[in-house]
Amino acid sequence: MKTRIQLIRIVIVFALTTVRSMAQVDTDVTAKTKSLYKNLDWFQQGNKMLFGQEFFNSFQYNSASPHGNKDFSDSKDVTGSHPAVLGSDFHYYLEKSNTERSYHTEAAKWAFQLGYVVTFDWHLSARGTSSYQYAGSPPGLVNNIVADLNGDRAWFYGELDKVISIINNDLKVGNDMIPIVFRPFHEMNGNWFWWGSAATSSANYRTLYALTVNYVKERTKSVLYCWSPNIPLDFNYYPGDEYVDVVGLDYYEVNASTLQSQLGLLVDFATSHSKVAVLSETGNRVSGDNANLYWSNTVLPALINDPAGKAWRIAWLLTWINASWSFPYVPHASSGQAAKNSFIGFRQSPYIMFGDDLPDMYSNDPITAIASNKETHQVDVYPVPATTELTIELKGFDDRVSVTYYDVTGRSIHSLEQTHDVVIHQSLTSFNPGIYILQVSDGVKSTRRKFMVN
16 A cells, blocks of 8 residues: 655644633534634634635645645745645636636645635626626626626526535535635725625625525535625624624734734624634735745734734634735745745744644544643654654653554544653554544643544
């Protein structure tokens, strides 16, 4: 059997936090979707933020085209770690080639299998056009959908049916539907989209959003819903608690004081409405290395140095696509060393979590296990060149250590005991391809790590 291991390296110290009781838009979603929502709230209430990027493992900066190597990202190329949140867009599924659609689909499946968060926005082209911009869109499209005029609502529901088909049929791994955070009709308080402030009233926007949620939730069981205005926040466009699970803010080229005040308002709103808060889009839209200093020099200090202590109470922050036709939102292979070092420093911040730091966001157990760890300890998991052996290095454990391997169903497939702080060489010749969980415990500290065998 040909065996290949993907690197999972994790160093984590967590404080105990309390998970709130939260109401969801759809209480009849899958168990994994409910767990995702609970775990996102756990991060918001704790002292960690997940870092995310749009299409991080199907686009790269030094190319104009998407790729099919789902284990490659510019972030990993520079820091050794993928982002923890994968952003995607139904526009690229419905209005691009079948080949590109397959790349993005496989990327989302891969991210889900490793326990990462998957979120989808939707740059929906206006009826009869190939553009989602307000300029050139049919006049009154939102108003017609809301009032059910000129066949525009039927057209709109037809487009929603296409998205629902993707969610129910494409975004599946085995029998599991991939939970997604769906972020439709974002930046509505700006004037650039056909659903934005230049096109319709806040009341009709709220109705459009409600129509969307009601239609989708009747036909899917794996969706959370995110509402994300552009800066400055305008809660006149908020659709209502019964239609929103996650509240976000889109803000590029941030100013520290403005970011702190705006996220403070968002976090206060999320807390009072029992929602999860996120920085749903940010980045520096400048070509060159200065953009890559943005994370360590601007965003992170603004978040963690907020005098009110609110700005970093978010579950994630997400940046946009690295591609040659876009901007270098994160450093890449051709970036200068100073930019790379800055981003590596951002990745190493104790407040930021990348993908290989992340527990399984679709399970109840890993969050609890990590929260109980009150001391620093480390488990490194990496392959040897022959790729038939897993090397596990234990640091910071006491006395004898129990090591157990589980498959994704929770079935124990192998266990052993070792003295503390050792290197274990585990043969993988008997492991079938798939996701595995490694649990290490010394009776006081217990840690789980994921690894994938291909």
